[in-house]
Amino acid sequence: MVRLIGIRLGTGLITLFLAAFFVFFAVQALPGDVAEQLLGQNATPEAVETLREQLGLDSNVWARFVEWLGNAVTGDFGDSLVTGEPVSSTIWASFARTLLIAIPAMVVGIALALLLGVWAAARRGSRTDSTVSVLALVAMSIPEFVVATVLVLLLAILVPVFPATVLSGPDASLGELLPAAVLPALTLVISMTAYILRAMRSSTIDGLATEYATTAALKGVPRRAVLWRHVAPTAVLPVLPVISINVAWLLGGVVVVESVFNYPGLGKLMIDSVSTRDLPVLQAIAVLSALVYVTANLVADLLALAADPRQRTLHQPRGRRRTAEVVR
């Protein structure tokens, strides 16, 4: 078990490095550098030269990457090329605002998806089941920016209950952010629930068909207890990876949703940094997103280990597992 976690952490570190490496060179490959992007139509050769000098843009790509890596290892992600602010504080502030919509969306979305999934599976073939399944399919097929726009139309324009956008950007107070966080969070709930719901439904249907479920039913265990006590806990296991991917997707800041609501989270910071080629900020976002993905997957695996004894034996060192079989 400890060895497993060790291996996972090791591959996680490699993933982080690769993410940083690829993002660095992908941004280098994009046309235009910070100076040209900032100046746009005013990018006369002299103006670009002056700005490059002021920003201290070094032309040697490799030297810059090595220098960045050295600093990043010590936790120093440098300063934004555009604003001159330290990258770490900018990113944490945006990440905190992303959490404000991601965590409620996660809690509500996962709970809703699991419950609805089990519920639909228990009534397989009924009208409730088909309604839930069709709704889930619809939610899956509509892109999240359309969901966002429809929600704005309904709940901010026709019936103005919530604000359509965050006006003050990074300066927005918690008082302004809270009401404005409702619609983006709702959009995320709608977009993510469908995937988890469908996974949970089919996994529960499989569970209901197993021998132990049948045995329990034959023993006279009430159907409700069979479902919630015996089938549902096991049925969650195969759904865990689906949940972890969705959680990581949420925590990375959903670019399109944050743009539509002008929500000053990680996703919006990312799109702004891409358009200005603000490399230090992009690098740090890449590392943070990779970290979130690695952690989410690791947590999902550990949870699976904790919940499923079979997986624990599966990951035992080979020799011991064989002896265990012999004893049995």
Added chain:
Amino acid sequence: MTLTIDRRHFLGGLLGGAAAIGLSACGAPALRLPEKAATGVARAGATMRIARPAANAAETLDPASSLSAYEYLGAVYNRLVKLDRDGETVPDLATEWSSNADATTWDFALQPGVRFHDGRVLTARDVRYTYGHILDPDTASPQAGALDQIDEIEAVDTTTVRFRLTTPNAEFPSLLTAYQCYIIPEDSAAEIGRTGVGTGPFVLESFTPAGAGAVRANEDYFGGRATLDRIEFYSIQDTSARVNALLARQVDLLSQTNLDNPTARVVANSPGTTVARVENAQWYTIPMLATSDEFADPTMRQAMKLAYDPRAILSTALQGTGTPGWDNPVPPQLKAWMDEEREHDPEKARGLLKTIGREDFSTRIYTSAYEPNFTAIATAFASQVSRAGIDLQITNTSADSYYTQIWMAEPLMVSYWFTGRPIDQLLNQIFRTGSSYNESAWSNAQFDQLLDSARADTNDGSRLQKYQDAQRLIVEDSADLTPVFGDRLVGLSEDVVNYDEYGFEFDYLALGLRED
């Protein structure tokens, strides 16, 4: 559309949206919009909320910089001189100006007793300092090139400033109307980007680059107090988010936002919001790179012009909201505008192509989502020139690198500028040989000479004649097409009164919110 107006209003945005989608899919009727913004009595003590697309997080309040936050400038600063609606140079901080006989020395008399927001009195030394700052190579101001003819600036006394030029220029004052030329206090360059201390109708309260900010009315403004008490500025980068903020009544006006036609319909048909037109505010161009193999030949360029009808582009791409350009870059509202329609003859174009052996000429025309009308203009243009046998493939590219990778690099593309340049700056900046904004890389010695002799000509009548000859030369030979001038479609609340924008500035004194 069988719906009545009332029902459409009643059902609001939802139907507006649906109608727009339906209409744009099956050939919409001409877009009907109010001609002008509403005028009327504004209420006292109002706060207006303006949503703006911040250029980026490096933006600054330093007017000389290419990264200046446009909306704030006109509110907090003044220029020496500004442009009126007809493109004429009129007083701002300077009350009058005059030159010596050969127009190489210009004296400007300043309005006495004007104070900066920090209480200091405006003097000629501030003016001298401001232009020194613009011309400083470290500032890299976009206007530095246009002003490089300034040899020396002298503060003659507290209210007189003298510019000595290296070459005669009878149009010199018009060059000082650029929005980089707002006057800042002496020795303020280091902090002006954050403080915004000027002489303008509003005093800066707060400013965050790419964030929110606010200005409040300057009680002692020399031109009278503004109608509004306060203006709040909010940065919303995404265009649809900006429109949503307007429809949800979170803001009253969208600045620097030219609504595309379907969106303009939704905004115009939604309760509480409307659309105002800024006439001919968008100058659309199709630069044919004169240094490219495709368009180096003047006959080729002539054929491209003859082949298309700008009226067709206006009616299809812009649904009639604008004026046909006929390849003359001067907007019709300028006094120097030459009112002549060039020939339109696709058959003649076909003949010309034959003489140079390019009967089946084919190339790409680049466009992007950088501006909502680019692709519509490219499509309309391609369909027009196809009548002369020219085959253009429309090539859509990424908006965020359009002006760094495609512009002035690819042979044929769609581009645009804001109108508002005075005639001399317009012709010298965009069409003169070697200018860094000459987007078609066109070079014509006769044209350059004409501009020089116009500048040296102190007789208003004959100078005007020379600027018109220069326009004729552009229509005949230039590599930069001007298919249309588009009206800017500005989304605003129905409560906004007296909105107007010209010469790169809002009319901040009159702007207000309607009485309840």
